[in-house]
Amino acid sequence: MTVDLNVNRAVGIRNKLSILPNNSVLGFVQTPISQAFFDVLRKYPSGDAHLYLPGIGVINGLTAGNYLDSAKTTPATLDGLIGAIKDASGSIDASQSNTNSKPTLRRGIVNLLTYSNDLTNAAWVLQGTANKSGQTLNTPNSNDSVYHLVTCASGTYTAGFILSGSGTCHIFGYNGTDGNLGYVQIALTATPTLYVTSYTATAANILIEFGRMGADTATSVTFGGAGLFTGTLSAAQILACGGIPLTTSAPASSAIGPYYAQYSGAQSMSLSAPLFQMSDDFYFATAAVQTGDNSGGLVSVDGPNAATAMIYMSSKSPMIYMNGGGTPLFKLCAAAIPLGVPFVTGAHKVGSLVTGRCEAIPTAPVSTSAVGGAALTTGYIGRNVIGGADLIGNTYASIYIKGALSASDVNICDRWLAMMQGRTL
Numbered sequence: 001m002t003v004d005l006n007v008n009r010a011v012g013i014r015n016k017l018s019i020l021p022n023n024s025v026l027g028f029v030q031t032p033i034s035q036a037f038f039d040v041l042r043k044y045p046s047g048d049a050h051l052y053l054p055g056i057g058v059i060n061g062l063t064a065g066n067y068l069d070s071a072k073t074t075p076a077t078l079d080g081l082i083g084a085i086k087d088a089s090g091s092i093d094a095s096q097s098n099t100n101s102k103p104t105l106r107r108g109i110v111n112l113l114t115y116s117n118d119l120t121n122a123a124w125v126l127q128g129t130a131n132k133s134g135q136t137l138n139t140p141n142s143n144d145s146v147y148h149l150v151t152c153a154s155g156t157y158t159a160g161f162i163l164s165g166s167g168t169c170h171i172f173g174y175n176g177t178d179g180n181l182g183y184v185q186i187a188l189t190a191t192p193t194l195y196v197t198s199y200t201a202t203a204a205n206i207l208i209e210f211g212r213m214g215a216d217t218a219t220s221v222t223f224g225g226a227g228l229f230t231g232t233l234s235a236a237q238i239l240a241c242g243g244i245p246l247t248t249s250a251p252a253s254s255a256i257g258p259y260y261a262q263y264s265g266a267q268s269m270s271l272s273a274p275l276f277q278m279s280d281d282f283y284f285a286t287a288a289v290q291t292g293d294n295s296g297g298l299v300s301v302d303g304p305n306a307a308t309a310m311i312y313m314s315s316k317s318p319m320i321y322m323n324g325g326g327t328p329l330f331k332l333c334a335a336a337i338p339l340g341v342p343f344v345t346g347a348h349k350v351g352s353l354v355t356g357r358c359e360a361i362p363t364a365p366v367s368t369s370a371v372g373g374a375a376l377t378t379g380y381i382g383r384n385v386i387g388g389a390d391l392i393g394n395t396y397a398s399i400y401i402k403g404a405l406s407a408s409d410v411n412i413c414d415r416w417l418a419m420m421q422g423r424t425l
Contacts, residue, residue, distance in 0.1 A: 037416035048402040051088040055259030070095040094269040108241040108257025111227040145211020158233040162224030167217035177203035231340030260394040271379030278324040281404035285346020287417035292392030297384030307374035318345035326372030334358030360414040396420040
């Protein structure tokens with residue numbers, strides 16, 4: 001099965017997702033979970049189902065309409081800002097007109113290291129008696145090395161170096177608060193090889209470094225590139241994303257992997273109409289990863305007088321918050337999730353009962369009868385609307401549906417969201 005993309009995208013999901021029996025020209029092979037997810041969306045008119053998908057082109061059968069500007073005149077580019085995301089199943093687009101508040105469009109893994117393949121650049125600073133000859137680091141003495149300072153928040157990171165030569169050397173990390181973040185000795189070969197080491201920094205900014213230490217024997221090392229990535233990655237995972245992304249003066253994404261919107265604590269997207277009301281049945285959820293520990297908002301619907309239905313992070317745990325002018329409701333969706341670990345979370349309300357969800361596992365339902373029914377007027381992605389911080393992390397896709405979804409349909413939506421992260425639930 002394939003998806004017909006040559007359709008009118010100005011109308012509802014029923015017309016957007018015409019399924020054809022066989023059309024290899026379109027280049028999209030329908031998966032069972034995608035087909036099931038489209039079937040769920042077809043149950044709701046375009047005014048009741050809303051889907052926001054960061055990216056470029058067609059992703060799993062849906063067009064990711066991302067734009068640099070909130071007026072939707074200039075398409076977004078990889079590693080550029082996002083000013084608007086078209087609603088892929090309805091007509092309420094997400095937008096952000098303030099340049100400083102726009103998230104960044106990323107894909108796969110992001111190399112935080114600038115001038116990643118250029119050892120001759122001044123960003124690579126010599127230590128000891130080391131010297132450079134093009135892409136070769138000469139290390140005539142012990143403790144000769146070269147380092148690169150990366151501006152980043154505290155957290156867990158993976159450094160990768162492509163090196164070749166003969167003898168042994170070390171790769172390691174350092175910052176002023178933690179000191180040495182870990183050393184790995186490697187035995188060089190004539191074949192350029194990707195070597196990785198991961199470490200956790202409790203303070204901002206990291207020096208990544210390679211060179212000769214102690215009894216190391218390498219007097220020269222040929223440099224083929226380096227990177228610093230959020231989270232813990234293996235060499236195989238980096239190679240699966242196309243290898244270390246090449247950078248110059250700014251971080252850069254890989255050419256392979258899921259697309260996502262990257263938020264750094266001061267960005268969010270706004271949805272200029274109510275997606276549902278407190279009294280409605282609804283399901284709203286997102287596929288996300290938190291890269292900094294704060295009370296960042298994920299998905300929310302807001303209104304005057306502190307009226308809010310929101311999923312946000314609290315001590316690395318996803319939480320539901322609902323307040324319609326009565327008694328506020330707080331509901332934990334899951335235990336703490338380590339930074340850098342992707343997850344799917346959301347809320348599902350039918351009648352007066354709301355259920356939190358994380359990784360397709362529901363919590364015990366709780367009553368919303370005391371929450372109140374104050375009007376909701378605006379939606380958000382990435383914003384904590386009750387005074388907390390905005391998200392430090394990424395969103396891969398977000399869904400808002402007004403309607404009484406069955407448990408099986410909610411499970412399908414959760415699984416589809418995980419698929420947007422390249423995972424299977």
